[in-house]
Amino acid sequence: MKATEKVVPVTEQKDVDWDKYLAAYYEKPKSSLTWSGLDVKEVYTPEDLPLEKYNDIGDPGQYPFTRGIHRNMFRGRYWTRREVIGMGSPQDTHDRSKILVEEGGSGLNTIADIPYEMGLDADHPWAQNEVGLTGVCITNMYDMETMTADIPLDKVSWSLITASTVAVVTMAQYAAVAKKRGYDLKKLRGTVQNDPVHFRYCGFRPACPLDLSVKLGADVMEYCTKEMPLWYYTTVNLYDLREQGVTAPQEVAFGFLIARLYIDEMIRRGYKVDDFMQRFAFYVSCHIDIFEEVSKIRAARRIWAKLMKEHYGAQKASSQQFRFAVHTAGCSLVPQQPLNNIVRIAYQALAAVLGGVQSLHCTSYDEPVCLPTENGHTQALRTQQILAYETGVTNVSDPLGGSYYVENLTNKLEEEIYKIMAEVDKVGGMYEAIRTEWLDRVFEKEALTRQKEIDDLDKILVGVNMFTTEQETTTPLGVQRISKASVKRQIEMVKKLKKERNQALWKEKILALKAAAERRENVLPYMIEATEAGATTGEMMGAVRLAYGYPYDPIEIIEAPF
Amino acid sequence: MVKRKIRIMIAKPGLDGHDRGARVLARCFRDAGFEVIYTGCHQTPEQIAAAAIQEDVDVVGLSCLSGAHRYLFPAVKKILDEKDADDITVIGGGIIPEQDFQVLYDAGIKALFTPGATLEGYRGLGPREHRGKDMKGSMHFFK
Numbered sequence: 087m088k089a090t091e092k093v094v095p096v097t098e099q100k101d102v103d104w105d106k107y108l109a110a111y112y113e114k115p116k117s118s119l120t121w122s123g124l125d126v127k128e129v130y131t132p133e134d135l136p137l138e139k140y141n142d143i144g145d146p147g148q149y150p151f152t153r154g155i156h157r158n159m160f161r162g163r164y165w166t167r168r169e170v171i172g173m174g175s176p177q178d179t180h181d182r183s184k185i186l187v188e189e190g191g192s193g194l195n196t197i198a199d200i201p202y203e204m205g206l207d208a209d210h211p212w213a214q215n216e217v218g219l220t221g222v223c224i225t226n227m228y229d230m231e232t233m234t235a236d237i238p239l240d241k242v243s244w245s246l247i248t249a250s251t252v253a254v255v256t257m258a259q260y261a262a263v264a265k266k267r268g269y270d271l272k273k274l275r276g277t278v279q280n281d282p283v284h285f286r287y288c289g290f291r292p293a294c295p296l297d298l299s300v301k302l303g304a305d306v307m308e309y310c311t312k313e314m315p316l317w318y319y320t321t322v323n324l325y326d327l328r329e330q331g332v333t334a335p336q337e338v339a340f341g342f343l344i345a346r347l348y349i350d351e352m353i354r355r356g357y358k359v360d361d362f363m364q365r366f367a368f369y370v371s372c373h374i375d376i377f378e379e380v381s382k383i384r385a386a387r388r389i390w391a392k393l394m395k396e397h398y399g400a401q402k403a404s405s406q407q408f409r410f411a412v413h414t415a416g417c418s419l420v421p422q423q424p425l426n427n428i429v430r431i432a433y434q435a436l437a438a439v440l441g442g443v444q445s446l447h448c449t450s451y452d453e454p455v456c457l458p459t460e461n462g463h464t465q466a467l468r469t470q471q472i473l474a475y476e477t478g479v480t481n482v483s484d485p486l487g488g489s490y491y492v493e494n495l496t497n498k499l500e501e502e503i504y505k506i507m508a509e510v511d512k513v514g515g516m517y518e519a520i521r522t523e524w525l526d527r528v529f530e531k532e533a534l535t536r537q538k539e540i541d542d543l544d545k546i547l548v549g550v551n552m553f554t555t556e557q558e559t560t561t562p563l564g565v566q567r568i569s570k571a572s573v574k575r576q577i578e579m580v581k582k583l584k585k586e587r588n589q590a591l592w593k594e595k596i597l598a599l600k601a602a603a604e605r606r607e608n609v610l611p612y613m614i615e616a617t618e619a620g621a622t623t624g625e626m627m628g629a630v631r632l633a634y635g636y637p638y639d640p641i642e643i644i645e646a647p648f
Numbered sequence: 649m650v651k652r653k654i655r656i657m658i659a660k661p662g663l664d665g666h667d668r669g670a671r672v673l674a675r676c677f678r679d680a681g682f683e684v685i686y687t688g689c690h691q692t693p694e695q696i697a698a699a700a701i702q703e704d705v706d707v708v709g710l711s712c713l714s715g716a717h718r719y720l721f722p723a724v725k726k727i728l729d730e731k732d733a734d735d736i737t738v739i740g741g742g743i744i745p746e747q748d749f750q751v752l753y754d755a756g757i758k759a760l761f762t763p764g765a766t767l768e769g770y771r772g773l774g775p776r777e778h779r780g781k782d783m784k785g786s787m788h789f790f791k
Contacts, residue, residue, distance in 0.1 A: 200663040200714055212692075216663050219715040289665010289689045330668055417668075420764035454763045455745045457715065533672050541766050550764040565745040568715070641690065 121375035122333035130490035146483040150391035152384050153484035154442035155407040160480035166445035167470045168193035172221030175572040176233035179222040197221040197247040204293045205252045205627035209580045218573045225580045226622045230259040239269050244276035250293050253280035254302045255623050258613035277318035280306045283344050284323045292640035304351040309610040311362040321369040328371035329417045331533035334382040339506035343516035359398040363405030372434040373415040381495035383441030411445035412438035419454045423549035427451035432469050439479050457566040587620030595619040603633030655705040659687040659696040664714035693723035701733050710740040722755035
């Protein structure tokens with residue numbers, strides 16, 4: 087078959103402004119600040135990196151891990167190519183996940199939708215028009231079975247992105263399904279995001295009361311440490327904080343202080359850091375300023391190692407190491423000239439890999455327009471594959487290590503991060519900074535500053551405040567829609583389950599869960615049993631919420647059915 | 649003659665919690681001399697319409713990044729119309745594909761703002777003569 091030739095019309099000639107052309111020839115950058123506003127010099131020399139300081143940097147794989155957590159880095163294993171997927175029904179999400187596995191993805195990664203993150207069942211009156219729009223809604227064990235059907239759980243590493251207090255439910259649902267299918271929980275690999283404290287800043291405050299956030303976060307950590315030792319029981323989410331508009335050093339400082347809330351809770355429960363820190367991980371943003379992002383990651387590794395060793399007395403290397411996944415910065419993408427986003431994402435992914443990332447998600451270039459289309463998703467995976475297989479970046483560990491500039495910027499970011507941490511200390515620590523809404527005010531101020539930088543041309547966004555063109559009339563790859571029929575079917579299934587389950591057993595298990603929460607026990611084992619007895623996400627969260635004095639329903643419109 | 653300040657309500661309908669844009673806008677409009685009411689997250693279309701009428705606003709700005717705009721924006725406009733408040737201008741913003749513009753326009757939404765919109769563009773809402781003129785980037789004013 088002959089390919090059809092598409093004739094592209096030549097753009098109509100316009101009068102060229104030659105003075106502007108000449109000005110462009112001589113133009114130089116207006117600003118020499120980094121994205122986060124750090125002032126940098128025009129050149130760095132050996133004076134900026136005295137050799138005697140090398141001990142504070144260390145080789146890759148050596149304390150304080152500035153240069154990476156493994157000596158051989160990507161020679162040992164590529165980073166995990168893990169694209170986030172979540173759309174429509176559990177079946178739709180399952181199908182898209184398998185497509186990306188077939189295209190060469192190396193880790194599964196599913197994200198919850200808004201009702202699920204809020205702890206609402208798919209049949210909640212507020213949820214019905216929002217199920218599946220931004221992720222997948224798992225209301226019960228059968229939804230989880232559908233999403234994971236025919237995928238060998240002992241051969242995959244599955245990242246479950248449920249960040250809110252509902253992460254504990256997700257873990258229970260996954261464990262219940264794995265048990266039913268005969269898998270040994272101790273051998274399962276994967277990750278659950280489980281960082282409810284940060285999630286209050288993503289609009290989920292009613293679902294994430296502060297005390298319950300710390301308690302349930304630690305419950306998952308405690309359960310997995312004992313029963314699922316290969317499972318990464320949290321990825322503390324620095325990324326979402328950055329998406330609020332804060333700077334690179336603020337991202338690390340605030341994220342680390344939130345991470346410490348969970349660690350301190352585990353210590354309060356009687357654990358030592360070396361008992362449980364081996365499976366603690368982070369989720370980091372990579373924005374567009376390549377050198378700043380690499381330096382941020384290097385500084386984060388050094389600070390974390392020192393904090394764990396010096397403050398918490400961690401002896402094992404695995405409890406001192408800052409392990410992290412990267413999500414390229416969604417907030418840096420714009421719908422104007424959308425193909426440009428592919429380039430932005432590629433630079434951000436490069437920064438992640440130069441920084442020694444463990445697992446990477448590249449955003450899809452169509453995300454400022456809609457959920458990723460299948461082609462958008464695949465293209466994002468291809469960006470990772472070009473980086474991994476074509477560019478040669480995998481050859482050498484920490485290739486920017488020893489650069490006068492990067493080492494200096496790493497030191498500078500380290501200083502900034504410590505300074506911001508000290509500011510939080512001054513307001514009484516992170517718990518108080520959150521409780522008093524000090525942190526809210528910081529986020530608001532920074533978000534406004536970021537917008538003004540674009541408006542005032544202090545930061546350039548190609549296609550937005552420079553080199554603009556007429557608005558494109560279409561997105562090149564079309565729009566991803568959610569199948570209304572499959573979502574409707576899911577909601578019907580939930581209603582049916584609630585009617586047809588063994589009501590006596592269900593009630594016994596849900597009340598046992600509530601009683602355990604009242605006794606302040608770890609609720610996860612009780613949630614597994616309740617899940618097996620047909621209890622739903624909303625019911626289990628509701629039981630725990632009631633035990634802690636919160637309304638059963640975060641939206642406060644439905645009553646407890648028990 | 650003292651001109652009455654334009655009153656605008658920024659609202660987050662439905663469950664969507666992406667509120668960075670809404671909060672930035674609320675601050676921006678305030679700084680530009682508007683009277684601003686921000687509802688916060690998790691409001692029903694009914695609640696937003698009732699508040700808009702009670703507060704006697706000129707403009708309601710709806711923000712939604714979850715994809716539920718197709719249902720939520722028209723719902724707010726419909727309730728306002730039913731309550732004889734069709735003089736309130738309804739605009740919207742969020743992750744909204746161009747393919748949805750016509751549907752929202754037909755439902756009576758007067759302007760849409762997507763990522764990359766500048767604050768200057770929003771301020772154009774104030775003096776009426778600027779409306780729809782020279783709008784580039786992410787501002788879509790329906791004539």
